[in-house]
Amino acid sequence: MAVYTHVPADELEALIARYGIGALISAKGIAEGVENSNYLVDTTGGRFILTLYEKRVDEADLPFFIALLDHLAASGNPVPRVLADRDGIQIQRVAGRPACLIEFMPGLSVAHPNAAQARAAGTALGRMHLALREFDQERPNSLGPSGWHALAEKCGDQLDRIAPWLGSRVAHELAWLDAHWPAALPRCVIHADLFPDNVLMLGDRVTGLIDFYFSCTEVRAWDLAVMHAAWCFTPDGSRFDPALGDALVASYEAAHPLLPEERTAFATLARGACLRFLLTRAWDWLNTPADALVTPKDPLAFLRRLDHYAAA
Numbered sequence: 001m002a003v004y005t006h007v008p009a010d011e012l013e014a015l016i017a018r019y020g021i022g023a024l025i026s027a028k029g030i031a032e033g034v035e036n037s038n039y040l041v042d043t044t045g046g047r048f049i050l051t052l053y054e055k056r057v058d059e060a061d062l063p064f065f066i067a068l069l070d071h072l073a074a075s076g077n078p079v080p081r082v083l084a085d086r087d088g089i090q091i092q093r094v095a096g097r098p099a100c101l102i103e104f105m106p107g108l109s110v111a112h113p114n115a116a117q118a119r120a121a122g123t124a125l126g127r128m129h130l131a132l133r134e135f136d137q138e139r140p141n142s143l144g145p146s147g148w149h150a151l152a153e154k155c156g157d158q159l160d161r162i163a164p165w166l167g168s169r170v171a172h173e174l175a176w177l178d179a180h181w182p183a184a185l186p187r188c189v190i191h192a193d194l195f196p197d198n199v200l201m202l203g204d205r206v207t208g209l210i211d212f213y214f215s216c217t218e219v220r221a222w223d224l225a226v227m228h229a230a231w232c233f234t235p236d237g238s239r240f241d242p243a244l245g246d247a248l249v250a251s252y253e254a255a256h257p258l259l260p261e262e263r264t265a266f267a268t269l270a271r272g273a274c275l276r277f278l279l280t281r282a283w284d285w286l287n288t289p290a291d292a293l294v295t296p297k298d299p300l301a302f303l304r305r306l307d308h309y310a311a312a
């Protein structure tokens with residue numbers, strides 16, 4: 001359940017009144033997600049998402065995310081814009097947290113995507129990368145190679161509480177990736193977290209790409225590698241589905257061809273993606289109180305994926 005911050009009804013009513021979107025009808029906390037608090041807000045003028053930014057989103061980055069969403073929406077990508085209130089203000093303070101009111105996108109995220117859905121998602125990523133050629137703002141990736149080292153150090157010996165050998169395995173992977181990371185590949189702003197739960201679909205059609213709060217300037221093909229690792233395995237990471245992998249990569253390439261050097265480096269990029277999600281999940285696993293409302297995700301599901309790419 002991802003509602004970390006409760007918004008009192010009178011505060012919500014006053015917020016909605018600032019937007020000229022009618023009167024508040026209801027607001028429900030959204031269970032999905034682990035990072036931020038999200039509410040589904042209905043007013044007499046329509047349906048909206050209210051996001052309160054929690055632990056991992058830095059308020060100073062919000063203008064970058066808002067500009068990115070504006071750019072992508074303006075170039076025809078299915079992403080939600082952030083609404084401005086009557087004074088033109090987009091970043092609010094709600095219950096003491098930075099917050100934005102966001103366009104509601106139709107569709108559902110698919111728990112177990114099929115090949116047609118992977119194909120649609122690959123096309124959506126390729127089109128997004130095309131549009132991002134014209135986006136000139138930058139944001140460093142705090143969860144890129146140097147961030148992995150910092151996170152592994154912060155987890156320290158505690159990694160072995162998850163599995164007895166995990167600390168030494170992570171150290172080995174960090175050293176291998178330091179030696180092989182293809183940092184010279186083309187870069188652009190990427191989504192960096194396009195898991196199935198961040199792609200809304202109706203049937204086999206993509207209706208919304210959401211949750212851009214890890215977007216950053218990074219090796220472009222890493223975005224596809226993140227998707228490959230997130231979309232093409234059983235949830236526990238034990239089995240790779242080649243039909244999903246082929247559908248995802250072929251459809252991406254039809255919209256935005258990979259360079260030969262991106263193709264060559266793909267398994268290494270995916271290995272880095274697995275380490276990134278292993279480490280953020282491990283940190284959450286070790287630091288989520290037992291009585292928290294959020295269930296931490298399994299770090300080892302990304303070690304199993306990593307093993308797949310390491311063997312490739």
Ligand SMILES: Nc1ncnc2c1ncn2[C@@H]1O[C@H](COP(=O)(O)OP(=O)(O)OP(=O)(O)O)[C@@H](O)[C@H]1O
Nearest residue numbers: 030032033034035036038049080103104105210211
């Ligand atoms: N613009 C939107 N339109 C429709 N639904 C949305 C929108 N934004 C968020 N949601 C809903 O809220 C849920 C949580 O949103 P989101 O994935 O942004 O949360 P998060 O806490 O940042 O999650 P994550 O754990 O994936 O980082 C989504 O699964 C979706 O159901």
Ligand SMILES: N[C@@H](CCO)C(=O)O
Nearest residue numbers: 193195277280281297
């Ligand atoms: N998509 C991530 C959560 C955001 O970092 C995961 O499943 O671990």
